[in-house]
Structures are given as structure tokens and as C-alpha cells.
Amino acid sequence: MNKLSDLGERKAIQLISKILSKGNAAVGIGDDCAAIEFGKDYLLVTTDMISEKTHIPKIMKPWQIGWFTVAVNLSDISAKGGKPLGLVLTIGLPKNTSESFLKELMKGADECAIQFGTSIVGGDTKETHEIVISGTAFGTVKKDEFMGRKGAKSGDIIAVTGKLGKAAAGYYALKHNMGNKEILNDLLEPIPRIKEGMALAKTKIVSSSMDISDGLSSSLYQLKELNDVGFEIDKGKIPLSPVLLKFEGKKDLDIYEYALHFGGDYELLLTLPRDKFDKAQKILVKTGTPLTAIGKVTKEKKISIIDGQAKKILQNKGYEHFRKHTFC
Amino acid sequence: MNKLSDLGERKAIQLISKILSKGNAAVGIGDDCAAIEFGKDYLLVTTDMISEKTHIPKIMKPWQIGWFTVAVNLSDISAKGGKPLGLVLTIGLPKNTSESFLKELMKGADECAIQFGTSIVGGDTKETHEIVISGTAFGTVKKDEFMGRKGAKSGDIIAVTGKLGKAAAGYYALKHNMGNKEILNDLLEPIPRIKEGMALAKTKIVSSSMDISDGLSSSLYQLKELNDVGFEIDKGKIPLSPVLLKFEGKKDLDIYEYALHFGGDYELLLTLPRDKFDKAQKILVKTGTPLTAIGKVTKEKKISIIDGQAKKILQNKGYEHFRKHTFC
Numbered sequence: 001m002n003k004l005s006d007l008g009e010r011k012a013i014q015l016i017s018k019i020l021s022k023g024n025a026a027v028g029i030g031d032d033c034a035a036i037e038f039g040k041d042y043l044l045v046t047t048d049m050i051s052e053k054t055h056i057p058k059i060m061k062p063w064q065i066g067w068f069t070v071a072v073n074l075s076d077i078s079a080k081g082g083k084p085l086g087l088v089l090t091i092g093l094p095k096n097t098s099e100s101f102l103k104e105l106m107k108g109a110d111e112c113a114i115q116f117g118t119s120i121v122g123g124d125t126k127e128t129h130e131i132v133i134s135g136t137a138f139g140t141v142k143k144d145e146f147m148g149r150k151g152a153k154s155g156d157i158i159a160v161t162g163k164l165g166k167a168a169a170g171y172y173a174l175k176h177n178m179g180n181k182e183i184l185n186d187l188l189e190p191i192p193r194i195k196e197g198m199a200l201a202k203t204k205i206v207s208s209s210m211d212i213s214d215g216l217s218s219s220l221y222q223l224k225e226l227n228d229v230g231f232e233i234d235k236g237k238i239p240l241s242p243v244l245l246k247f248e249g250k251k252d253l254d255i256y257e258y259a260l261h262f263g264g265d266y267e268l269l270l271t272l273p274r275d276k277f278d279k280a281q282k283i284l285v286k287t288g289t290p291l292t293a294i295g296k297v298t299k300e301k302k303i304s305i306i307d308g309q310a311k312k313i314l315q316n317k318g319y320e321h322f323r324k325h326t327f328c
Numbered sequence: 329m330n331k332l333s334d335l336g337e338r339k340a341i342q343l344i345s346k347i348l349s350k351g352n353a354a355v356g357i358g359d360d361c362a363a364i365e366f367g368k369d370y371l372l373v374t375t376d377m378i379s380e381k382t383h384i385p386k387i388m389k390p391w392q393i394g395w396f397t398v399a400v401n402l403s404d405i406s407a408k409g410g411k412p413l414g415l416v417l418t419i420g421l422p423k424n425t426s427e428s429f430l431k432e433l434m435k436g437a438d439e440c441a442i443q444f445g446t447s448i449v450g451g452d453t454k455e456t457h458e459i460v461i462s463g464t465a466f467g468t469v470k471k472d473e474f475m476g477r478k479g480a481k482s483g484d485i486i487a488v489t490g491k492l493g494k495a496a497a498g499y500y501a502l503k504h505n506m507g508n509k510e511i512l513n514d515l516l517e518p519i520p521r522i523k524e525g526m527a528l529a530k531t532k533i534v535s536s537s538m539d540i541s542d543g544l545s546s547s548l549y550q551l552k553e554l555n556d557v558g559f560e561i562d563k564g565k566i567p568l569s570p571v572l573l574k575f576e577g578k579k580d581l582d583i584y585e586y587a588l589h590f591g592g593d594y595e596l597l598l599t600l601p602r603d604k605f606d607k608a609q610k611i612l613v614k615t616g617t618p619l620t621a622i623g624k625v626t627k628e629k630k631i632s633i634i635d636g637q638a639k640k641i642l643q644n645k646g647y648e649h650f651r652k653h654t655f656c
Binding site: 002003004005007009012013015016019020021022023024025028029033034036038039043045046047048049050051052053054085086088089090091092093094095096097098099100102103106107110113114118119120121122123124125126127128129130132134136138 | 330331332333335337340341343344347348349350351352353356357361362364366367371373374375376377378379380381382413414416417418419420421422423424425426427428430431434435438441442446447448449450451452453454455456457458460462464466
């Protein structure tokens with residue numbers, strides 16, 4: 001009998017999408033958000049569950065758990081160019097949890113929602129044995145501004161917002177008891193790219209988009225499968241987090257391994273026509289966020305990484321639940 | 329230090345709603361759904377968490393867990409008169425869970441959604457120590473057809489759809505190992521009143537509405553608080569479930585206690601003007617569901633129950649998590 005631990009999260013999702021009837025969603029399972037026709041707009045809906053085992057290091061404060069839950073859901077809205085409309089949260093807590101834990105958690109959730117122009121509109125609390133929090137975010141985007149995962153074309157530039165390896169650096173620091181607020185901040189209090197996503201969507205030049213929370217390599221493999229294309233990534237162009245760079249030279253840490261595979265960076269991965277890249281970059285500069293071209297979309301259905309003169313296949317080592325690193 | 333076990337679910341929700349910033353929801357926490365302006369419509373959003381400890385008796389099959397999660401969320405949409413647009417689910421499962429468990433769970437969820445005219449449009453799976461499933465349903469209703477919890481007026485009739493005590497009868501049978509499919513069905517596979525809610529909303533005659541999942545007494549106390557009114561319930565008029573009536577005479581079972589307080593009946597509790605009751609009843613007959621007047625709304629802010637010549641205060645013994653009966 002197959003167990004979920006053998007299956008992995010990606011395959012579990014494939015299994016689920018085979019079972020589900022085709023509904024009325026214009027875009028269903030397999031993108032960052034579901035998109036449902038709503039007049040001239042799409043209603044975007046996304047949901048993410050945060051569990052103690054997978055997401056909550058002991059050092060994480062309740063305020064941060066609340067912030068994190070909202071941020072990771074808003075990140076999916078941002079990847080589609082959406083304007084958030086609201087969030088609901090379900091909170092499962094053990095019965096001996098303190099009232100102040102719940103209060104701080106809700107304050108963190110509230111502050112994150114408010115900071116990104118939206119609010120928590122409802123929720124549910126239940127008694128559970130472990131901490132399990134589930135968030136659902138919804139938003140809207142004009143149909144012709146929707147940035148789906150499908151659409152990458154051979155010849156397009158592939159680009160990322162912000163810096164990579166931020167969360168990985170925090171994870172490394174935690175494991176080695178070197179964490180301080182600055183180092184851990186990106187791991188524990190990620191910033192969803194709402195204004196960046198909305199600004200990019202308005203240009204209508206993005207050919208495909210997803211958030212990079214599963215790690216760059218895993219995200220590229222997902223885009224490859226959906227778009228029937230390949231990618232050629234230039235290792236030297238990957239924008240590395242300054243925090244990660246501080247750990248350069250540590251024997252047990254290959255900074256590129258961390259930046260390419262770890263995940264937890266709530267940045268956007270985009271493809272767009274080569275001649276439109278400068279325009280997109282200028283628009284993002286206004287939001288205060290860099291956009292970096294890291295390679296190109298290829299006809300050949302391989303994902304390779306160029307390191308000086310060498311060209312190698314980029315391995316798919318993405319972060320998967322039911323299988324990999326946990327905090328407990 | 330206060331613990332959540334001292335607080336109870338209702339107070340936890342009050343605490344949460346004090347913390348949250350006022351957002352853009354037209355109707356926020358405290359109703360069955362949040363309602364957000366969306367052109368001429370409200371977007372309705374509701375979320376419910378199902379945990380092993382509180383909701384999942386050992387006898388419950390994975391298919392039924394899936395059905396149940398979708399049904400309880402759709403019930404909240406039905407109480408506002410909404411047409412469902414879709415659902416998302418987050419599923420936390422232990423890693424040794426079988427693949428077939430997940431498949432069956434998703435089949436149950438899918439079939440319930442499809443049966444009520446909607447579909448599962450997305451979700452998330454995570455590894456947890458116990459089974460925790462969270463559903464979010466969303467739908468729409470025309471603004472002037474929205475049936476909120478506020479609006480009950482002194483003199484209005486108070487009415488319920490269907491029969492009460494169905495889930496309670498199933499719970500009693502389970503505890504005494506007398507469960508068979510017919511007896512347990514309402515507990516394990518509840519029917520959300522989607523078509524009934526939509527039909528009632530179109531009449532625009534309902535002054536307040538909520539689903540009765542927390543039990544009749546608890547629901548009445550919630551309406552009382554929101555509407556600053558009281559209720560006079562006629563005990564003899566409460567439509568008792570035939571399954572519950574089968575257990576009449578059992579020494580350890582007061583059928584009215586079960587029907588009034590247990591909860592788990594996904595019926596609608598409505599108030600409406602006395603002279604419009606017949607019209608509402610006729611409309612519901614067409615959907616195959618009875619509507620029964622069980623009393624009236626009073627100016628006096630008490631909830632009393634009339635039993636022949638006697639009139640007593642109806643106690644508030646509603647179902648609350650963090651405090652009451654569990655299945656584990």
C-alpha cells in the first residue's frame with residue numbers, strides 16, 4: 001500500500017487533480033491561485049497550510065507565525081498580479097495554548113494583511129494536538145492582466161525579483177545557532193511581492209509567472225513541464241542574498257546549492273520577451289525591488305546551468321513536504 | 329495565564345475580532361460568511377476546520393471526511409442565500425497515511441461540491457501529526473438578497489428548515505454501538521441547504537438567517553445578542569428527526585435536550601415577518617424541504633421555551649470547541 005511519504009507533495013497534488021471533476025474555474029489546480037471568471041475580472045483564490053512540523057521553528061514567535069501565514073498566501077496572489085481582497089484563517093491549537101499566543105498570532109496576521117492593503121475577514125478556531133494554521137487569500141485581477149504559469153516562450157528572458165537564498169541563510173543560521181534578527185528575518189517574516197506583481201501585471205508583458213517559494217530549481221521544473229520549453233540559467237547572474245553571502249566559505253555550505261534549491265524565498269519568477277525586459281526592470285525599480293535576468297527560455301526541453309565555460313543540467317532538488325527537512 | 333481551554337471557542341472569536349483591524353468587508357467576523365462588495369454582488373467567504381479530535385469519529389470513512397468538510401462550508405454559504413462559486417481545501421495528514429485515504433477523501437469532497445453545483449478549485453497538502461482539514465468556500469449573492477444574521481424584529485416568526493436532532497441521534501447511536509448507515513448518515517454526511525437558501529434569498533422576506541450547526545439554543549443566543557431581541561420557542565413545534573424519535577424513552581436520553589442543544593444539524597434558522605411565513609413555506613416545499621415555525625421574536629430580551637402551560641428560560645448549552653464532547 002502506497003504511503004504519502006513515498007508519494008511526495010507534488011505527486012499528491014497530481015493525484016488530487018486527477019480525481020477532481022472539472023469545475024468552473026478558468027484556471028484550476030497547478031497554478032499559484034485558482035482563477036474564476038467574475039465579470040471582467042478573475043477572482044483569485046489560494047490556500048496554504050502552515051504546520052508545526054514543516055514551517056515553525058521553535059524560535060518563531062506567535063506574531064511571526066501569524067505574519068508568515070498571511071504572507072505566504074499573499075505571495076501566491078502577487079504571482080498572478082492580483083490585488084488582494086481579503087483573507088480567512090483557520091487556527092488549530094492545543095487546548096493548553098495561552099490566550100496571549102492566540103492574540104499575538106492574530107496581531108501578526110492582521111499587521112501583514114494591513115501592510116499589503118487588505119484585511120482578515122473571517123476565520124475558525126479548533127482544538128488540535130499540534131499547531132496547524134491554514135490561510136486562504138482571495139483577490140482580483142483584470143482578465144487580460146492575469147499572469148498565469150503558462151505562456152513562457154522560447155527566446156523569452158527568465159527573471160527573478162529580489163534576492164535568492166535569504167530563507168536558506170536563515171535556516172543555516174538557525175541550525176548552527178547563529179541566528180540574529182537580521183539573519184532570520186527573511187525566513188520568519190517574508191515579504192509578499194504584492195505591489196511588484198500588480199505593477200508587472202499592468203504592463204501585460206509577462207508571459208508566465210509563479211512564486212518561487214519551492215526553490216528556484218523546483219519552480220523551473222514546474223514551468224518547464226507546463227510550458228513544454230527548457231531554460232538556460234546563468235549561474236553568475238543569480239542575485240544572491242547578502243545574508244547568504246556572509247556564510248560564503250563555510251565548509252558545510254554551498255551557497256549556490258542553497259540559493260538554487262532550498263526555497264522559502266517569496267520572490268517572483270517571471271518570463272517575458274527579451275525586448276520588454278528593460279521596461280519591466282524600470283517599473284520594478286520604482287517599487288524598490290530589483291528585477292534580475294538570470295537566463296533564457298529555450299526550445300530544447302532541458303534545464304541547464306552555465307558556470308563560466310561549463311554547462312550542466314540543473315538538478316531538481318526542490319523542497320517537498322512529506323519528504324524533506326523539517327523543523328521538529 | 330489564561331488558556332484557550334478556559335476561554336471556549338466563542339470567546340476566542342470575540343478576542344480575535346477585537347484584535348483585527350477594520351477591513352473592507354461589508355460584513356465581517358460574527359456572521360456565517362464574510363461579505364465583500366463586488367459590484368452589485370457580495371462575495372461570500374467562509375472557512376471551517378475539521379480536526380480528528382472534534383469531528384472525526386473512528387467510524388467515519390475518508391470519503392465521508394471529504395464530504396463533511398465541503399458540506400459544512402457550503403452550509404454557511406447557504407445561510408446567506410449564496411450561490412457557491414468554489415472551494416479550496418488544505419489537508420494535513422500524517423506521513424504514514426495511505427494514498428487511498430487521500431484519494432477517497434478527495435472523491436467525497438468532489439462529489440459533495442458537484443452535487444451542490446460547485447467544484448474544488450485548489451488546495452494544499454501538508455504533513456501533520458494528526459488529520460486536520462480546512463475548507464474555504466466562496467460564493468456570491470446579490471446585495472439586496474443577502475440574508476445576514478442581523479435584522480430579526482420583534483413580532484417576526486422564527487423558523488427552521490428540515491428536522492432537528494439528526495446528528496445528535498447519530499452521536500447517541502455511535503456511543504451505544506447502535507449505529508447503522510441510516511442512523512449515522514446525517515451525522516457523517518450532512519446536506520447543506522444551498523437550494524433552500526437561494527430560494528429564500530430571492531424572496532427578500534427573510535429578516536435574519538444563520539446555520540444551526542452549533543445547536544438551536546446556542547444559535548438563538550447568538551441571534552439574541554446581535555439583534556437585541558428575545559425569542560419564545562414552542563417546544564411542541566420543534567420538528568424532531570424521526571431517527572431521534574426512535575430513541576424516545578431511553579433512560580439516558582432526553583430527546584429535547586439533544587434536539588435543542590447538541591448541534592451538528594446543518595439546517596437554517598430564520599426570522600421573517602409573520603404575514604410572509606406561508607409564502608416562504610410554499611417556496612421551500614418546492615425544494616422538498618419543510619419549513620417549520622417554532623416560535624416568535626420578542627421585544628423582551630429573554631429566550632424562553634413554552635411547554636404546554638409552563639414557560640421556562642431556555643438554557644444556552646451550545647456546542648463549543650476547546651471545551652466539550654470529542655470523538656477521540
